[in-house]
Amino acid sequence: DAMVIQNPRYQVTQFGKPVTLSCSQTLNHNVMYWYQQKSSQAPKLLFHYYDKDFNNEADTPDNFQSRRPNTSFCFLDIRSPGLGDAAMYLCATSRNRPGQGLGEQFFGPGTRLTVL
Amino acid sequence: GENVEQHPSTLSVQEGDSAVIKCTYSDSASNYFPWYKQELGKRPQLIIDIRSNVGEKKDQRIAVTLNKTAKHFSLHITETQPEDSAVYFCAASMGTNAGKSTFGDGTTLTVKP
Numbered sequence: 390d391a392m393v394i395q396n397p398r399y400q401v402t403q404f405g406k407p408v409t410l411s412c413s414q415t416l417n418h419n420v421m422y423w424y425q426q427k428s429s430q431a432p433k434l435l436f437h438y439y440d441k442d443f444n445n446e447a448d449t450p451d452n453f454q455s456r457r458p459n460t461s462f463c464f465l466d467i468r469s470p471g472l473g474d475a476a477m478y479l480c481a482t483s484r485n486r487p488g489q490g491l492g493e494q495f496f497g498p499g500t501r502l503t504v505l
Numbered sequence: 506g507e508n509v510e511q512h513p514s515t516l517s518v519q520e521g522d523s524a525v526i527k528c529t530y531s532d533s534a535s536n537y538f539p540w541y542k543q544e545l546g547k548r549p550q551l552i553i554d555i556r557s558n559v560g561e562k563k564d565q566r567i568a569v570t571l572n573k574t575a576k577h578f579s580l581h582i583t584e585t586q587p588e589d590s591a592v593y594f595c596a597a598s599m600g601t602n603a604g605k606s607t608f609g610d611g612t613t614l615t616v617k618p
Contacts, residue, residue, distance in 0.1 A: 422605070431594055431608045432549065444605065479548065491537045491598040491606065496548040 392416070393497035395480050401503045402470050410465040410500045412480030421463040422494065423455060424479040432479055438463060439485065467502075475504045507532040509597050511609030519617050524585050526612045528595035529577040535597040538571060538578045539606065544591045552593075553580070585616045 394413045402408040412421065419440050424432035436445045438457045452474070454466040467474055480497040508531040518524050530538075539554035555562045555569045555578065562569050566585075571578040582589055592613050596606040 429613075431611045434605060434608075437605050493539060493551045493554060494541075494549075494606065496550070498548050 393480060393482055393495050395478075395497035395500050397500060398498060399501050399503070401505065402467075403505050404472065405469045408467050408470055408502065410467075410478050410480075410502070412463045412465075412497055413461050414482045414495075415461070416482055416484075416495060417460060418482035418484045418495070419460070420483045420485055420491070421457060422479075422481040422483075423453075423463070423465045424481065425474075426477045426479055426499070435465070470502070470504045472504050475502055477501050507535060507597055507599050507607040509595060509607045509609045511595050511612060513612060514610065515613045515615075517615045517617065518585050520585060520587060522585055524580075524582045524589070524614055524616075526580045526593055526595070526614070527577060528579070528597075528609050529575075530597040530607075531576065532597070532599055533573075533576065535599055537598040537606070538569070539596050539598075540569060540580050541594045541596065541608075542591045543594065543611075549594060582614075585614075587616050587618050590614055590616045 396411050422437040423435045426432045434446050435449045436455050452468050456464045477499045479499045481494040483494045484492050511528045536557040540552050541549035542552045543549040553564050553567050553569050555571050566583045568581040592611045594611045595609040598606040
């Protein structure tokens with residue numbers, strides 16, 4: 390089945406130790422997103438890729454980086470995790486259709502990051 | 506940039522009653538308005554969406570209305586059931602060539618049996 394896959398589902402890291410979260414999709418969608426979601430809050434967009442074009446949100450800390458080596462994969466790198474970075478990280482994809490615009494976002498199951 | 510406000514933040518109804526959640530947006534260029542349901546510990550999933558060329562859309566017990574002039578849209582759930590209990594997020598996307606949606610802060614809906 391076409392889907393959005395995130396690995397790992399749970400990640401524990403130490404304060405300051407770099408960590409990479411991965412996302413893959415079989416939907417062939419041209420837009421991929423990374424969101425941070427803390428308890429009882431809305432998903433907060435960190436950045437998104439529109440095809441190969443990287444779009445960073447103005448308030449995304451420099452500590453967060455992303456890579457999209459191809460259509461199917463996208464990575465979130467947290468260079469020096471702090472305690473405040475503990476959260477659920479959601480990857481999502483969507484297709485932007487010419488003349489119609491953005492469509493539904495399909496979310497992965499998320500990676501829960503714990504920072505010790 | 507786009508700003509989306511969602512009300513109420515919490516909503517409690519009796520089973521069988523209707524629930525209405527409202528959102529306003531600021532960017533008149535937004536043309537796509539999805540609603541996502543997120544159950545506890547699960548991913549957000551689309552339940553209904555509407556584009557700016559349509560004023561209302563219905564899917565069984567769920568309906569969405571859009572007022573482009575006033576820049577607001579609403580989710581209506583009729584005959585609520587306990588399994589409708591979840592957090593609901595509205596969102597607005599910024600035009601045909603932009604890639605992102607701006608989410609509202611969410612509404613926690615509780616349906617009491």
